[in-house]
Amino acid sequence: MASTPKTVPDIVIGRLPLYLRALTYLAAEGREITSSQELGDRLGISSAQIRKDLSHFGEFGKQGTGYEIQFLRQQLRRILHLDREWEVALVGAGDLGLALVHYGGFADKGFQIVVVFDRATQKIGKRLGELEIFDAEAMPTIIKDKRIEMAIIAVPAAEAQAVADVLVESGVRAILNYAPITLSVPPNVQVQYIDPIVYLQHMTYYLA
Amino acid sequence: MASTPKTVPDIVIGRLPLYLRALTYLAAEGREITSSQELGDRLGISSAQIRKDLSHFGEFGKQGTGYEIQFLRQQLRRILHLDREWEVALVGAGDLGLALVHYGGFADKGFQIVVVFDRATQKIGKRLGELEIFDAEAMPTIIKDKRIEMAIIAVPAAEAQAVADVLVESGVRAILNYAPITLSVPPNVQVQYIDPIVYLQHMTYYLA
DNA sequence: TAGATTGTTAATCGATTAACAATC
DNA sequence: TAGATTGTTAATCGATTAACAATC
Numbered sequence: 001m002a003s004t005p006k007t008v009p010d011i012v013i014g015r016l017p018l019y020l021r022a023l024t025y026l027a028a029e030g031r032e033i034t035s036s037q038e039l040g041d042r043l044g045i046s047s048a049q050i051r052k053d054l055s056h057f058g059e060f061g062k063q064g065t066g067y068e069i070q071f072l073r074q075q076l077r078r079i080l081h082l083d084r085e086w087e088v089a090l091v092g093a094g095d096l097g098l099a100l101v102h103y104g105g106f107a108d109k110g111f112q113i114v115v116v117f118d119r120a121t122q123k124i125g126k127r128l129g130e131l132e133i134f135d136a137e138a139m140p141t142i143i144k145d146k147r148i149e150m151a152i153i154a155v156p157a158a159e160a161q162a163v164a165d166v167l168v169e170s171g172v173r174a175i176l177n178y179a180p181i182t183l184s185v186p187p188n189v190q191v192q193y194i195d196p197i198v199y200l201q202h203m204t205y206y207l208a
Numbered sequence: 209m210a211s212t213p214k215t216v217p218d219i220v221i222g223r224l225p226l227y228l229r230a231l232t233y234l235a236a237e238g239r240e241i242t243s244s245q246e247l248g249d250r251l252g253i254s255s256a257q258i259r260k261d262l263s264h265f266g267e268f269g270k271q272g273t274g275y276e277i278q279f280l281r282q283q284l285r286r287i288l289h290l291d292r293e294w295e296v297a298l299v300g301a302g303d304l305g306l307a308l309v310h311y312g313g314f315a316d317k318g319f320q321i322v323v324v325f326d327r328a329t330q331k332i333g334k335r336l337g338e339l340e341i342f343d344a345e346a347m348p349t350i351i352k353d354k355r356i357e358m359a360i361i362a363v364p365a366a367e368a369q370a371v372a373d374v375l376v377e378s379g380v381r382a383i384l385n386y387a388p389i390t391l392s393v394p395p396n397v398q399v400q401y402i403d404p405i406v407y408l409q410h411m412t413y414y415l416a
Numbered sequence: 417t418a419g420a421t422t423g424t425t426a427a428t429c430g431a432t433t434a435a436c437a438a439t440c
Numbered sequence: 441t442a443g444a445t446t447g448t449t450a451a452t453c454g455a456t457t458a459a460c461a462a463t464c
Contacts, residue, residue, distance in 0.1 A: 009454075009455075011454095011455075012455090013410055013413045013414075014406075014410050016409070016410075016413070017405065017406040017409035017410055018390070018406065020409065021388060021389075021403075021405075021406070022390070025389070035420090035421065035422090036421080036422075037421080042390060043390050044390060046456075046457070046458095047421090048456075048457055048458070048459090049455090049456065049457080051421090051422065051423060051424085052423085052424085052455090052456080052457090054422095054423090055422095055423055055424070059422080059423065060422095061421075061422050061423080062421080062422070062463090062464060063420080063421055063422045063423080063462065063463045063464045064419075064420045064421050064422075064463065064464040065420080065421070065422085065464060066420090066421065066422080067422090079413070080409050080412055080413050081412045081413060081415055081416075082409060082412060086408070086412060086415075088408070094307075094310075095303075095306055095307035095310045095311070096307040096311070098303055098307070099302075099303035099304040099306070099307045100404070102302075102303045103303070103304070103404075105388060105404075105405055106404075106405065109405045109408075109409070110408075110409070110412070111405070111408055149415060150408065150411070150412075150415075152404070173414075173415055174408075174411035174412070174414070174415055176404060176407050176408060176411070180229060180313060181229075181233070182226070182230070182250060182251050182252060190411040190414050190415075192407035192408075192410060192411055194402055194404065194407065195229075196308070196311075196313075196314075196360075196384060196402065197225065197229075197313055197314065197317045197319070198222075198225040198226065198229070199384050199400035199402065200294070200296070200317075200318075200319055200358065200382075200384055200400075201224070201225035201228070201288050201290060201317070201318070202221055202222050202224075202225055202288075202400060203358070203382035203384070203398040203400060204288055204289045204290060204294060204318070204358075204382070205221045205224070205287070205288050205289060206221075206381075206382070206398050207289055207294075207357055207358075207381055207382055207398075208289075217430075217431075219430095219431075220431090243444090243445065243446090244445080244446075245445080254432075254433070255445090256432075256433055256434070256435090257431090257432065257433080259445090259446065259447060259448085260431090260432080260433090260447085260448085262447090263446095263447055263448070267446080267447065268446095269445075269446050269447080270439085270440060270445080270446070271438065271439045271440045271444080271445055271446045271447080272439065272440040272443075272444045272445050272446075273440060273444080273445070273446085274444085274445065274446080275446090419464105420463100420464085421462105421463090421464085422461105422462085422463085422464090423460105423461095423462085423463105424459100424460090424461090424462100425458100425459090425460090425461100426457105426458090426459090427456105427457085427458080427459095428455100428456080428457070428458085429454105429455080429456070429457080430453105430454085430455075430456085431452100431453085431454075431455085432451105432452080432453070432454085433450105433451085433452070433453080434449100434450090434451080434452085435448100435449090435450090435451095436447105436448090436449090437446105437447095437448090437449100438445105438446085438447085438448100439444100439445090439446080439447105440443105440444085440445085440446090
């Protein structure tokens with residue numbers, strides 16, 4: 001009777017990038033060693049939770065000492081599959097799209113936006129930052145050709161599901177969706193959502 | 209012995225804006241009645257969870273029928289304190305800031321960006337969309353004067369904590385932070401985070 | 417050695433789900 | 441009435457925390 005490989009809870013996976021981010025800042029400060037306590041203080045997370053989370057993947061620390069920052073960084077990068085570069089397609093060449101291609105934070109974190117699509121005729125062929133804007137009609141061809149697996153949706157809500165359908169059909173398996181709508185995708189496709197309204201409305205609950 | 213007023217779990221509060229968003233789409237489609245089942249299907253949430261979440265606040269449906277969409281919308285807006293308009297300060301007049309002020313989604317959802325700050329001398333006095341860019345030095349004066357309680361941080365990570373400190377000192381009680389860093393704020397101040405890198409890295413875990 | 421911190425266990429805490437009586 | 445769906449309870453499931461032996 002084969003034992004089911006116990007999967008790591010998704011909520012744990014979601015915290016790993018935060019640990020990685022904190023470790024990167026510590027490294028930039030010239031630090032070499034840290035502790036679950038210090039990481040927790042920086043992130044507002046208990047030290048016990050950090051140790052528990054890491055224990056799903058192995059033993060990365062040393063009793064009495066803590067964690068070697070560069071080593072733990074490398075381990076987290078490996079676990080998250082960041083020991084390679086991921087090419088990302090951007091759909092939507094509006095203001096948000098421009099902010100994303102101008103954002104310097106992607107490159108050194110393992111991601112590169114390599115192609116931009118829009119369906120507006122007057123934008124096609126123009127540039128968004130350094131990148132040429134391609135016709136959305138060309139999405140299947142270009143994405144399949146470049147074997148792109150990740151995409152960012154930055155189009156109006158009304159178009160987002162149709163875009164997602166094409167992306168999935170073209171082989172994309174992970175979508176970061178800025179459109180304020182829940183997408184319907186196959187179970188093997190990852191989706192994460194960013195909707196500032198949802199976050200603002202969450203906070204107003206607590207405002208008198 | 210006074211009973212402690214049982215607070216509603218924060219994770220429940222976080223879902224209410226999603227319910228509200230889905231109801232708004234249904235209303236736009238001309239629908240008048242919906243069910244926990246239908247809402248759940250649209251959101252990828254179980255119907256039981258939706259009913260349980262709503263039960264924290266009262267009884268909003270009718271057995272055998274479901275929920276009257278406009279009524280439930282109004283109730284959620286009231287619960288989330290969206291039956292008023294919230295003025296929001298934006299700090300950071302870069303590409304992201306521009307995308308935010310151009311974004312049409314805020315106004316009809318209860319939020320209005322009313323002032324923009326930046327510390328770059330060459331930007332001060334210029335416009336970001338319709339709004340004049342003010343000197344970051346003027347934040348305390350203007351925010352206190354306008355009694356602004358919500359702010360969006362769209363500055364580089366290295367400046368975000370200092371900005372947050374000034375915002376809190378000026379009376380802001382809810383911050384939407386786009387800078388990739390965990391902020392340290394008093395417990396009575398709400399913070400929500402948007403960092404696309406964190407979401408992308410979360411998804412790469414699941415990519416082979 | 418003394419002090420510190422990990423990795424892990426067990427207990428606690430909290431959230432989700434299943435199920436169904438109530439009732440429209 | 442028959443069918444449908446809520447609101448709620450109890451059970452299940454899962455996540456967090458506390459505590460400490462191990463050990464650097």
